[in-house]
Amino acid sequence: MLITDDFLPVPVPETLTATYLVPMTGLPRVAPRTALAALAGRLAEPVHGLARQMLDSPLMSVDTRSIDEFPALPPDLLTAFGASREQLDRLAAATHVVVVRAEYRPGWPPAHEWAARTVAAAVAESAGGDVVDVFALQFLDPATALRSLPDAQGRIRLIDWVLVPYSSDTDGLWFTTKGLRRFGLLELQTQGVPDHLTRAWGAVLTGTARRLLRTWTDGLAGEEVPAFVQLPVLTAVTGHDIAVAYGNPDQHGATAPVLLRLELDPATDPDADSFLSLHPPAGHPGPPGRYFASACGMLFSGIQPDVRYARRGDAMTKAVATAREALPDVRARFLAGALPDETQLVVKYGIPGDDGPEYVWAAVTSWEVADRITGTSSSDATTDPEVRIGSPVVVESSDVVDWALLGPAGVLEGGWTQAVLDSGDPTHPPPP
Template sequence: MLITDDFLPVPVPETLSATYLVPTSATPETSPAAAVDALAGRLAGPVHDLARQMLDSPLMTVDTRPVSEFPRLPPELLTAFGATDEQLARLAAATHLVVVQATYRPGWPPAHEWAARTVAAAMAEVVGGDLVDVFGLQFLDPASALRSLPDADGRMRLVDWVLVPYSSDEDGLWFTTKGLRRFGLLELQAQGVPAHLTRAWGAVMTGAARRLLRAWVDGLTDEEVPAFVQLPVLTAVTGHDIAVAYGNSERHDATAPALLRLELDPATDPEADSFLSLRPPSEHDGPVDRYFAGVCEIVFASAKSDVRYARPGDAMARAIATARDGLPEIRNRFLTGALPEDAQLVVKYGLPTDDGPEFVWAGVTSWSSPERILGASASDAASDPSVRIGCPVVIDASDVVDWAVLDGGGVMEGGWTQAVLDSGEHQ
């Protein structure tokens, strides 16, 4: 392997593994194979076939064990990654765990993850519960887990597999990824990020993860698993990388690339994780936080929002009330997969400004907690440079003023506030 200053050799693990748990209070009467068979037609054919093949091989095991035989899952970490009180209560009441484990070699496809998540989601449907992604310490309802799996062309949303948690320290915010190790790659980190860039930098980290994962997979195409894969020291991130990572593959943001330098930070503790750190290029001699702010300006340079409304009148107030009354039902339909095929659920919510709220739309990606919605922004905000099309947003349900179900032809259902705006009755 040729070693140069332009590339960073990153070690490749020999094997990868995935573990999913399904809490239950009774031993499932349906076999894993029968549960997966019941998903026929609801999954892309290649993924369904992959799950069946893994089930029939020694690469996957599915066991039902008493809870006492498995280490206790930390509720505080589960909560930090989105667990609801109801999910934690069901876990606490469970007497058994269906344990789904799979192993595979590094490369593409990540058969261990796709197959294990498929089988766990199928078993969760059988017992009427949720599944726990042990790697991410994250609860998933079966419908969300199945939606995260790739389509017939192998495309998936990286945000369904890689989280970007952050914490604060004396130098600013410390961001990491949690999910790249599913694919054998070291996790990313960035330190010294300004606090006002919280949402924007989370999207940049996700876009960088998408770019580096592609380079990683390209280095694993040989039949023999290499000892190292060379990743470019200077990585370019664009708005398109971010949009694709959030599932907006049709959007091609015409933003200039922003450069980030990759540096290996090996762990000194054998029990700790090593990281790939994102830093400014070597020639940058200014503050790190200023460079990171410049990166965000580059990748989010796009059109301004045109979704800005005045204080609502009576007609608008009635429209908002109608939409909010329908939130519990539309959430239930979203979670149970009862929306029309190929339809998308979007919500409108308000961003605070000095002149009153600016209302923007977002496509719903997860709604496990009634109070919190995870989504991808469907419009660019004028008031917040971090809210750009394709970027992740976390929405308080109390801020939602409208929702709509969309298909290729437009609004199928909902959109009451937009109807009022179109009619001119909102003054």
Template sequence: MLITDDFLPVPVPESLSATYLVPTVGLPSVTARTAVSGLAGRLAEPVHGLARQMLDSPLMSVDVRPIGEFPELPPDLLSAFGAGAEQLDRLAAASHLVVVQAEYRPGWPPAHEWAARAVAAAVAETVGSDVVDVFGLQFLDPAAALRTLPDAQGRVRLVDWVLVPYSSDAEGLWFTTKGLRRFGLLELQTQGVPDHLTRAWGAVMTGAARRLLRDWTDGLTGDDVPAFVQLPVLATVTGHDIAVAYGNPEQHGATAPVLLRLELDPATDPEADSFLSLRPPAGHAGPAGRYFAAACATLFAGIQPDVRYARADDAMSRAVATARAGLGDIRARFRGGRLPAETQLVVKYGLPGVDGPEYVWAGVTSWDSPERIVGVSASDSNTDATVRIGSPVAVEAADIVDWAVLDATGVIEGGWTQAVLDAGNPPTP
């Protein structure tokens, strides 16, 4: 293996395992094979066939155990990763667990994860229970678990398999991934992220995970599992990587790439995890947080990914009025192909919330009717779980409060409300 300054050798585990649980009251009334047979026609055939094959092989085991024989799952951690009160109550009331375990070699496809999740979801759906993903410490509704499995083309959303938790420390926010070890890759981490980049950097981490996972699986395509895979020291992340990770590859305009330096941070405690750290490229002057903010500005076209404002002062009112007065002209230029080359039109609009509207941005993909825009969200919403980065959205023109034309450097036209928020004064109309 050639070791250079351009690549980082990352160790490859010999095998990978997946474990899923289905809590039951009493012994389950169905076998795993019967439950999986019931998915015929509902699950994409590559995965349905894979689940049936692994059930009949020594690579998978399905056991029913009294719940006391299995290590207790910590309710506080389950809650932290989204478990609801009813799900925790069903787990507490369960007398038995259906334990689905599978093993497979590192590489793509991750047959152990896909097959084990499919079998557990089939059993849980049949007996009216939940799926517990032991690796992610997550409860999954059976129908939701099935939706995370590959479609007929073998495509999945990485956000269904990799979480990005974060916490605060003295230097800012500490982000990690939780899910890349399913595929044999070390988890990622970033430290010193500014507080205001919470949602944006979570999306960047997800995009970086997608890019590195592709490089990782490309290095595992041979017949033999190598001892190491060489990953590029400078990882390139684009808006397209983020959109693909969120399951919307066709819904994202081009963005300039962002470079992140990859470093191996081995654990000093044998019981702790090692990480791949994402840092600014060598030679970057200033704090890391400044580079992370610039990276988000590039990937999200120079606008804040989720912006709220509640003030109705004169400057903001003038900014909104100026933006709305220009909607007819900017629509005509957009539809007539008269915007500058290599630019994107985005609009800011309001989503209803308990504390007032939440204002988010969306890239415009079509504007056939003056009253309605079809586009793709540029941010995750705090108030609407269906509005996520890269997801398709329909925007009523009456809800628009701003628009902007963007190139690779940021806003080149419009953005009046953003200017008020950032600098206190709108640009001259």
């Protein structure tokens, strides 16, 4: 194997195992094969056929045990990963658990995961119960588990298989993935992420996972499982990677690629996990958090600074009026926690300059007083050296000329002035 500074050799495990549980009260009344047969016509045939073949082979086992024979599942972690009170109550009342296990070699497709989740969902549906994904410590109702399985073209949403938990660290937020080891790849981590990038960096990390997973599985495509797969030290991530990971391949803009440097972070504790850490490219000036914020600005449309100063025009004037008219409603939704999941509210406002106002974006963190918005800058201002990516800002509502809701694939709502600019109209919002 050729080792260079451009590639990072990552070890490949010999086999992979998937484990799913189906807690239930009493013994199962429907055999696994019968439960699986009931899914005929509801799943893409490659997946249904794969599950049948593995269920009839030594690669899969389905056992029913007394709940007392199985280690207790931690309710706090289950809750942290989305378990409802009803699901925890059913787990507490369960007397038995059906254990579905499957093994397979690393590569694509991940037959062990697809087949084990299919059989577990079939058993849970027949019993009116839940599926517990042991790897992620996550409850899945049967319908959700079945929806996560690949379609006829073998496509999946990576967010159904890889979670992105985060926690506070001394230098910001610490992000990790939880799910790449299903496919044999080490989990990713990023440290020092600015607090206001919670949703945005989670999406970037998911898109990066998609990009690296594709490289990883391409390296496992041969007949023999290699000892190592070489991953590029500098990985380019685009908005398309993020959109595909979220199952929206057609909902992405033409974004420039963002470079992230990959570094192996081996665990010193034999019981702990090793990680692939993501950093700015070598030689990048300033703290990593500034680079991460800039990367988010490049990957998500609508938060780049706008320093084009030009005459007012009818289209832009109308765009500003539309945005301002909708400000009270979006504020009410923000305060009520009624904005869509996985979205970030940003506002565009003007900073006075000698040649006219410069318009920049800020991520909203608080809006308790109607005429004053607290947030963090999403871009570096040219006219004000104190307005830098990630720096705290206070914006007067009267200075706002636009707002937008940003999701993993771009602008979901708002962004009227940006739409005018993107259409080629050279005009700019008039000064407030």
